[in-house]
Amino acid sequence: MSNLYIGLMSGTSADGVDAALVEFSESSFRIHHAIDIPYQPEFRQRILNLALNDACSKAEMATISGELADLFATAVNQLLSEANISSDQIAAIGSHGHTIDHAPNNLLPYSFQITDHARLTEKIGITVVCDFRTRDVAAGGQGAPLVPAFHRWLFNASGQNSQEAEKAFINIGGISNITLLNKGLGYDCGPGNCLIDYWHHRHTGENFDTSGNTARLGTLEPELLNSMLEESYFSALAPKSTGREYFNHQWLEPYLKGKDYSWHDISFTLTALTARIIAHQLNTNECCEAFICGGGSHNTLLLEQIQHYAPTVSLKTTTDLGIAPDWIEAAAFAWLARQTLLGLPGNLPSATGAKGERILGAIYPA
Template sequence: MTALFIGLMSGTSLDGVDGVLADFGTTPIAVRAHASAALEPALKAELLALNQPGINELHRAALAANALMRVYASVVKQLLAMTSFVPRQITAIGAHGQTVRHQPQMHDGTGYTLQLANPALLAELTGIDVIADFRSRDVAAGGQGAPLVPAFHQAVFGKPDQTMAVLNIGGMANLTILGPARTDDVLGFDCGPGNALMDAWCLRHLGLPFDADGTWAASGQVHADLLNTMLAEPFFALLPPKSTGRDLFNLDWLELQLKGFPNVMPVDVLTTLTELTARTCTACVQTYGSKSKQLIVCGGGAFNAHLMARLQALMPGVVAQVSDAHGLPAQQVEAAAFAWLARKTIRREPLDLKSITGTRGARVLGAIYPA
């Protein structure tokens, strides 16, 4: 076993695959390389469609998983080329897969979470052991299965003498509160939508995958009544542990919110959606992380200048900074987390996520697919 692991992440935003080659032989961990690959429009559209019931789902999901693994393998190839490492020098790949359904504790009391992947194919394509399916064991043990990254946040961002808050804004937004020193002081949960609704609205009205720098949102006005209608969504009032996804926050949900407001300009809808993300995230920080004077922001939302400005304006007593300022670039955090989780699996180290997901106790997460 070497200290080298690869982490691969394709998030709810569907904006592509991020991969890192992480070296755990140093403290803190060192990212030796970072690579990304966009998803082809047809694959992106299929993955998005598979978030909802449809015809011939099993067949389509299997083929989409195969296609996604080929993108994953291309990112691995990039990482190896950038570092001159060969497959036998990498202990394992941590592969998240693409979440298409997330319904923990629903239906039969256990529920499920589904990340499309074909880890066996990825092992064949790369010649490296693959660790996947990290969330299912947590759900089986009574947990939400998400978010998993707060434990990693503690490892890389935790301070022995202060409370820290880490906000990951991907398709959904999740918050981590890190108490001083001890792992059992970690609290983490989903706040609500991050970029998913904003991105979908931009695609519909501008034909663009996202609002670069938040420029379009910054040009509009918040519609107060629409915002209040959105904030009445029951999910926001739930107590942690809680998690969510496109099962709830999707265009159908947005259309339902807009029914009473037919004359709102599209730009003002986007401005209001951006404000929704900012308000729900800051409310969570203020409720659960009131002792924190620093907010570390990662994920795609960290690149939205308007959103970052709104977060800072709503929390004048907190310094909001992109995670780059704390040693790990915003686009690398989640991929690095899955490299870290893969290492935990290989070493059979259980994670106690009771305060994060509500699981019954410490469990080893993930399944191993040998090369």
Template sequence: MRVLGMISGTSHDGIDVAVVDFALAGTTLHGSLRHAACIPYPPALRARLRAALPPASLTFAEVCTLDTLIGQAFADAASAALAVAGKVDLICSHGQTVYHWVEAGKVHGTLQLGQPAWIAERTGTPVVSDLRARDVAAGGQGAPLVALMDTLLLSGLPGRPAALNLGGIANLTIPTHPGAFPALAYDLGPANALIDAAAWRACGAHFDRDGELAAAGRIDPDLLAALLAEPYYALPPPKTTGKELFNLAYLESLLSQRNLAAVDVVATVTALTAEIVAAEVKRHGIDTVIASGGGCANPTLMAMVRSRLDGINVVTSGTLGVPSDAKEAIAFALLGYFTAHGLPGNIPSCTGAAAPRILGTITPGRAQLRIPAPPSEPPTRLLLA
């Protein structure tokens, strides 16, 4: 089955796409990456989306408009991907998360915009979407759904490996360790969410290109201590967070009584991510960290992470055949494959759901909808090329 995976992450800079051919041999799922790209949002849409994110208040009219415009942008991105990679059997669209409703550590709801009907109408291909809601309805956090791919990819690797994603939010996946404990995955805290906010505050940049702002600044110990005092870090997993908490207003509240150079703020929030990553990696006795996400393109952040993980092997997901900037799109292609084959896409020990669930809803394409038969045994390992 050939699947197109699509997602716009918490940095809301554009739409990541990945076309993957999947073939199951026994319990090993083989995936061949045929195409990967990032299609930037049109500037006007990105500005409108940025203005709508928490802590902003919205009207239903604006929600409807954004749902339509984002859906059309995803349809454009799908069409561009198909023009390069050719026909696919299925599209899996995560859409754009705009709100994650969390109170006292419990997720009550989650909202992703990007109406899938626009994608199905444009491409004629069935679309799996709204994947997080079913896990939430089953008592889970709705995230991290990338844990499915992480656990399959890391299956059988020696030692104690873990997958680290440095997107808007940093999350960690620790696969099942035979005879010891089930798989674990959770959001550690902010990565690019606060770095981007600090870069915007410093010079109106959408992100800290090549980590240059952080490299020019100095870490402020007082601000770093205040950031590390955030109660979220002490919550036990499973747990998730997002820009509902870690946003520009959050950062400004901590800076109101401090007079710091803008580049020092960027350096300090970059160090914050490195600190929370290192603390959790060490807490779980990890010996190999396989990193992915946009944060891998920030050499200052990666240097800070490595300096705090001295003696621990830190590599990027490219060593497993997964380009670090395409990982989430590949993960949602995989989730689409699982949904189409009647396989659960969540891991209860990672999300906190009551049980495994088949995720998402399916919007039919132009042809009669045909659902493949479930495999006799679900995949236990993923090999990507």
């Protein structure tokens, strides 16, 4: 079997698809090449509407699922072309799909991702592994976050040495999540970029605030920050996971009603909110070192604020480990596809809450 896999990730921010070509050995990996295919603004809005609108049509959902498959196929073909690799050299593709509803705490729990992966397989002629969350949910888990299992494999953390100071890995996408390597824990902290991006887009039309430059024009509103920090999710015990279906404009607007904050001050305060909830986890778990990945790693104001609220933590990005922060999650789904084909578990029960380790994913053979 080839050691080359492709990982595809469309995250909560819904800004595009990340594609990473990854070569694995027994205990390490190397990213050969990676690309990002941005979504067009109209298509991005249609995806966001699915996640936020309970009354979306079945036809629209099916259509977007097919369009995502076509975009994923474009990403795969471009990735292979730029890397000068043929499709028959790829063992499999691991695709996360795009989450439009995550409800692991329902009476009948589920986590729902779309993308027509059968169509993707037909278009590219490569085995596709997908639907990774469902088996974990069926086993009593949250179905997320799944990346902590990859973090532990990647960084070879045993989680058994209680004498060693705790190290953490923080992924800041639309939602932020943490992996505590020594404790073998992982969970969603809460909003990452989703509220920051929503507010910035509302006032500028741009998808994100580059380096936090717009938020820097504002100042902290302590009353607003403290009221938002009372959200019960932040104090809930792990395992826990969340998504845009919870932390969105409908969550934010009641905190702003009747107030006269400037929009720049709200931008700064939303950045501080994400920083505070991440820093709280670092401080509570007595972390000595934390590595940041995901889109939030480029928001220098956000990183400064995390450091401000967690001053004793040595804060870095995964660049310090020789891994570009933008491709960690795509690489994780390449790894998950490999786990599936090798008949190995892909979840970390201490992170998701599942009854035990499970082989994850559905396979569409080439």
